Amino acid sequence: MRALILHGADDLRLDDVPAPAAGPGEIVVDVLVALTCATDAKMMRAGAHPALGPLPSPLGHEMAGVIREAGEGVDGLRPGDAVVVANSAPCLDCPACRAGRPNLCRRITYLTGAFAERVRVPAAIVARNTHLLPPGLAPAEAAAAEPLACAVHTARGCRTARPREVLILGGGVQGWFLTALLAGAGDRVTLLDPHPERRARALRAGAAAARAVPDGDRELDALRESLGDECGAELVVEAVGRPAAWRMAVALARPGGEVVFHGGCPAGTRVDLPTDLIHYSELTLRGSYHHTPDAFREALSLIADGVIPVGELLQRPIGLSDVADALRASRGDKHPVMPQTD
Numbered sequence: 001m002r003a004l005i006l007h008g009a010d011d012l013r014l015d016d017v018p019a020p021a022a023g024p025g026e027i028v029v030d031v032l033v034a035l036t037c038a039t040d041a042k043m044m045r046a047g048a049h050p051a052l053g054p055l056p057s058p059l060g061h062e063m064a065g066v067i068r069e070a071g072e073g074v075d076g077l078r079p080g081d082a083v084v085v086a087n088s089a090p091c092l093d094c095p096a097c098r099a100g101r102p103n104l105c106r107r108i109t110y111l112t113g114a115f116a117e118r119v120r121v122p123a124a125i126v127a128r129n130t131h132l133l134p135p136g137l138a139p140a141e142a143a144a145a146e147p148l149a150c151a152v153h154t155a156r157g158c159r160t161a162r163p164r165e166v167l168i169l170g171g172g173v174q175g176w177f178l179t180a181l182l183a184g185a186g187d188r189v190t191l192l193d194p195h196p197e198r199r200a201r202a203l204r205a206g207a208a209a210a211r212a213v214p215d216g217d218r219e220l221d222a223l224r225e226s227l228g229d230e231c232g233a234e235l236v237v238e239a240v241g242r243p244a245a246w247r248m249a250v251a252l253a254r255p256g257g258e259v260v261f262h263g264g265c266p267a268g269t270r271v272d273l274p275t276d277l278i279h280y281s282e283l284t285l286r287g288s289y290h291h292t293p294d295a296f297r298e299a300l301s302l303i304a305d306g307v308i309p310v311g312e313l314l315q316r317p318i319g320l321s322d323v324a325d326a327l328r329a330s331r332g333d334k335h336p337v338m339p340q341t342d
Contacts (some may be wrong), residue, residue, distance in 0.1 A: 001019045004060065006055060009045060020119070025071055026120055026123050027126050028119070029063070029065040032064055032139045033064055034115055035143045036326050038331075041328070044135040049267075052112055059114060060116070065119070066080065082133035083132060084139075085143055109122050115339070129293045134301075138311075154262045165234045166235045167192065168191045169239060171210070174239045175193065175202070176238075176330075178239055179207050184307070190227065211250075235259075237249075237262055245263065250277065253281070255283075258285075262288050262310055264289070317335065
């Protein structure tokens with residue numbers, strides 16, 4: 001079969017590889033559609049990522065397909081079923097899992113390889129994070145459950161009993177998801193992004209305001225004074241994944257506010273932050289990583305119920321041979337990749 005294999009940094013090849021077979025507890029899925037993602041682009045550029053195995057490694061992690069083969073012991077799934085496959089599953093037994101934080105599982109099982117005609121799904125993911133395709137839902141939209149699950153996980157950690165003044169940095173896929181989720185929960189959301197089309201999309205998703213990124217300290221101060229009680233946002237969510245955006249997020253939080261770093265910077269990145277501001281303003285800074293099986297289920301339901309109209313994100317379909325160029329050119333665009341028709 002054909003599969004896209006990452007051999008090194010920026011070295012993604014369409015290879016002929018042996019077709020997979022299902023072992024005990026595993027399934028083999030004919031991939032109907034996989035979506036391109038900013039994380040795939042990051043993996044390709046760097047040739048490394050926590051979710052990526054040793055090179056050479058298959059690439060792609062947002063997928064929907066049809067079960068071709070089910071191994072011994074698989075329960076509730078059978079050949080011919082249309083499924084949405086998540087890209088991870090926790091062990092449920094390590095300290096993080098027992099503490100209710102399965103996204104930080106020490107023995108988490110990751111899955112890459114969606115950019116292929118078929119993929120073998122590990123037993124842990126079959127048992128804990130593979131779902132039947134909801135009736136009437138397009139496979140390309142269902143595949144967006146994985147990136148939405150990341151935003152669901154972050155949004156859950158941001159929920160409070162009352163609406164807040166929220167600032168989101170970045171109007172890409174994750175920023176758009178976070179805007180829709182937090183605005184839908186009643187928060188007053190302002191989104192920052194340099195691209196007019198992304199700002200317009202955020203307004204359609206429920207943002208109260210969408211602004212260009214401030215240029216210089218004077219514009220930054222003016223933005224802070226325009227938020228809420230003229231002292232910054234109660235909650236700032238960084239959804240860009242760049243050091244400059246992390247620094248800006250801290251600068252735009254009000255005293256006693258919270259900053260959530262949703263966007264992951266490249267490995268090895270260091271960020272200088274103002275210790276006096278963090279200390280004297282009693283800011284809370286925290287990261288948010290990946291998703292949980294429960295967040296994935298919620299994301300799939302939000303898509304199936306039409307709450308999050310992910311079809312607005314989908315670009316033109318492409319084939320396996322187009323993926324490398326699409327990832328090089330991408331700002332995180334979601335192209336449906338159709339392995340069976342390329």
